[in-house]
Every structure is written in structure tokens, then in C-alpha cells.
Amino acid sequence: MTDQTLTREQLSALYRTMLRIRRFEETVADVVENREISTPCHFCIGQEAPPTGVCAALNDDDSIWGAHRSHGHYLAKGGDMRALMAEIFCRSTGCSKGRGGSMHVCAPEVGVMGTVPIVAATIPIAVGAALAEKLRGRSRVSVSFFGDGATEEGHFHESLNLACVNQLPVIFVCENNLYSSHMGIFERRRKDNIPDSGTAHGLPTLSVDGNNIGLVYASAVNAVERARAGDGPTLIEYRTFRWRGHVGPSWDEDVGVKRKDEIREWLERDPIKHCERRLQTLGVEQSEFDGVAADVVAEVQDALKFARQSPKPSASEVLQHVYRAA
Numbered sequence: 095m096t097d098q099t100l101t102r103e104q105l106s107a108l109y110r111t112m113l114r115i116r117r118f119e120e121t122v123a124d125v126v127e128n129r130e131i132s133t134p135c136h137f138c139i140g141q142e143a144p145p146t147g148v149c150a151a152l153n154d155d156d157s158i159w160g161a162h163r164s165h166g167h168y169l170a171k172g173g174d175m176r177a178l179m180a181e182i183f184c185r186s187t188g189c190s191k192g193r194g195g196s197m198h199v200c201a202p203e204v205g206v207m208g209t210v211p212i213v214a215a216t217i218p219i220a221v222g223a224a225l226a227e228k229l230r231g232r233s234r235v236s237v238s239f240f241g242d243g244a245t246e247e248g249h250f251h252e253s254l255n256l257a258c259v260n261q262l263p264v265i266f267v268c269e270n271n272l273y274s275s276h277m278g279i280f281e282r283r284r285k286d287n288i289p290d291s292g293t294a295h296g297l298p299t300l301s302v303d304g305n306n307i308g309l310v311y312a313s314a315v316n317a318v319e320r321a322r323a324g325d326g327p328t329l330i331e332y333r334t335f336r337w338r339g340h341v342g343p344s345w346d347e348d349v350g351v352k353r354k355d356e357i358r359e360w361l362e363r364d365p366i367k368h369c370e371r372r373l374q375t376l377g378v379e380q381s382e383f384d385g386v387a388a389d390v391v392a393e394v395q396d397a398l399k400f401a402r403q404s405p406k407p408s409a410s411e412v413l414q415h416v417y418r419a420a
């Protein structure tokens with residue numbers, strides 16, 4: 095597989111999306127740090143390429159399903175930035191009407207069907223969505239985004255098996271950032287072999303550099319083509335790394351665990367800088383980068399202003415839009 099086939103325009107669009115995710119999350123991180131809001135936020139700073147590249151390979155009516163670290167997926171799939179910021183501020187203008195916060199986001203109009211912080215919870219739901227599409231005879235694809243920790247849940251294995259037996263149009267995207275909360279992969283598994291799970295269940299499986307946007311995009315396009323053609327599911331492992339702690343704005347720290355040596359290496363593999371260097375080789379000038387940066391800052395500041403000015407749900411309405419057993 096090669097990332098050399100992307101045009102300058104395609105790569106520029108991917109660059110812009112990654113920068114939108116990065117600046118959006120850095121701004122939210124500052125707001126949390128300054129205690130303006132106390133919403134628990136799991137940032138994907140450093141991991142922007144998988145959501146960006148995979149969502150760029152999808153259509154609006156393809157569905158995506160995520161977990162607790164999903165701001166990037168929402169934005170990359172075309173979700174409205176103002177509504178995401180407002181949701182994180184728990185305002186009634188938020189994408190989940192202020193009931194969900196950072197971890198329960200949706201934008202069904204562009205296929206962001208739901209994110210759930212129960213680890214692995216949405217993997218079987220993505221399979222169900224793919225089954226529905228197959229039964230309806232449509233060619234829409236569903237994508238399940240999850241972390242390496244989720245592959246240790248039974249849901250993951252059951253979902254892979256069911257999808258493979260029925261050749262469903264679903265793509266399993268494992269963003270392997272080598273940590274589940276504060277626990278490194280070798281504290282949890284005997285082997286660093288997530289792709290083997292796909293092989294065991296009979297799925298085509300690949301492991302890709304998740305910080306190289308060109309490779310991410312190319313691998314996603316292949317998987318989407320297979321799914322649309324009726325050739326069934328694919329499991330893709332994207333190797334990447336988060337720069338912040340598991341939850342919250344702090345740099346690289348979880349319950350006292352720091353990963354200094356690892357992060358030094360991963361900072362050098364910044365997916366945005368990598369993309370910037372590729373664009374430079376394609377002739378993009380500094381003035382163009384400056385223009386994108388200015389647009390993105392303006393968009394994020396507008397979203398922040400919108401969230402701050404939006405009302406909170408009133409106490410009398412707080413049970414509206416909430417499902418409860420009768």
C-alpha cells in the first residue's frame with residue numbers, strides 16, 4: 095500500500111481536518127484546565143489521523159460508532175463544531191441537547207450515530223447497523239471505532255465472528271494507542287498481536303502506521319470498497335499514541351503514570367507535521383499553511399463563543415430527550 099497517490103488538494107483537505115481536531119481539542123483542554131467547565135474529556139491529540147483518514151473515505155450516509163474519545167470522529171465525519179462545543183459545555187444547543195457531554199455525541203444527519211463510553215459497547219451496534227443495511231439491500235457501510243483496550247472485551251470477538259459469518263459491510267477500526275487508561279499493552283496481553291484476532295475469525299486484517307494520514311486514507315478506501323462490493327468486513331489496526339493523559343488536559347499523565355521516553359518518540363511522529371512536510375514537497379507555501387491556521391482558529395473561537403452564550407437546559411426540561419424504562 096502506498097500514500098503517494100493523493101493529490102495536493104486531497105492531502106490539503108485531510109490536513110485541514112486534522113488541524114481542526116487538534117485546535118478544537120487544545121482549546122477545550124485549556125477551558126477544562128481553567129475550570130470553566132468540569133466535563134470529563136478524553137482527548138485524541140496526537141491521534142488525529144485515523145478519524146480523519148477513515149471518515150474521508152466515507153459518504154454522509156455511512157454510519158460511524160465510537161467510544162469515549164470521539165471528538166475527532168464527530169468533526170471528521172462532518173459534525174457541526176458549534177454543536178460539539180456546546181455539548182461539551184452541557185448547553186441545550188449541544189448535539190445531544192446538553193445531556194451527553196463529551197462522551198455521548200451524535201450527528202445523525204452526517205452519520206455520527208452515537209458514541210458510548212462503556213468500552214466496546216458500540217462494536218456490536220455497528221455490526222447491527224451493517225446487518226440492517228445488508229437486509230435492506232443498500233450499500234451503506236458502518237464503521238466501528240474503538241481502542242486497543244476494547245479488544246479485550248468479549249463483545250469485540252463476538253462482533254468480528256458475526257460480521258464475518260454474515261459478510262457484513264462493517265469496518266472495525268482499532269486505534270491502538272498502546273494504553274488502556276494507565277495500563278500499557280504488555281501489562282494486559284501476552285503478545286502485541288491485535289490483528290491476529292481478525293485472522294482467527296476469518297477477516298482480512300491489516301496493521302497500519304496510524305500517524306501517516308496517506309496510509310490511513312488508502313487503507314480505509316480499500317476496506318470501504320470491499321464492504322460496498324459485498325466482500326464483507328475488515329479489521330484495521332492503526333498504531334498511534336495519545337499525547338495527553340487518559341482523561342483530562344494534563345500532558346502524558348494518568349494516575350501518576352508517566353510515559354516520558356515513549357512520548358518523546360511519538361512527538362517526533364506528529365501526524366500533522368508529517369502531513370505538512372508532504373504538502374511542502376507538493377509545493378504548498380507557508381502562506382497557505384498560515385491561511386488554514388487562521389481559518390481554523392477563527393472557527394474554533396466562534397464555536398467557543400457560541401457555547402458560552404448558549405443556555406443550559408432548564409431544570410423543568412431536564413428529563414426530556416432522556417429514555418427511561420416505564
Ligand SMILES: Cc1ncc(C[n+]2csc(CCOP(=O)(O)OP(=O)(O)O)c2C)c(N)n1
Pocket residue numbers: 162163211212213214240241242243244245271273274275340
Ligand atoms: C466495560 C468498561 N470497562 C471499563 C471501563 C473504564 N474505562 C474507560 S476508558 C478505559 C480504557 C479504554 O482503553 P482503550 O479501549 O484502549 O481506549 P483509549 O482510552 O486508549 O482510547 C477504561 C478501562 C469502561 N468505561 N467500560
Ligand SMILES: [Mg+2]
Pocket residue numbers: 241242243269270271272273274275
Ligand atoms: Mg488505548
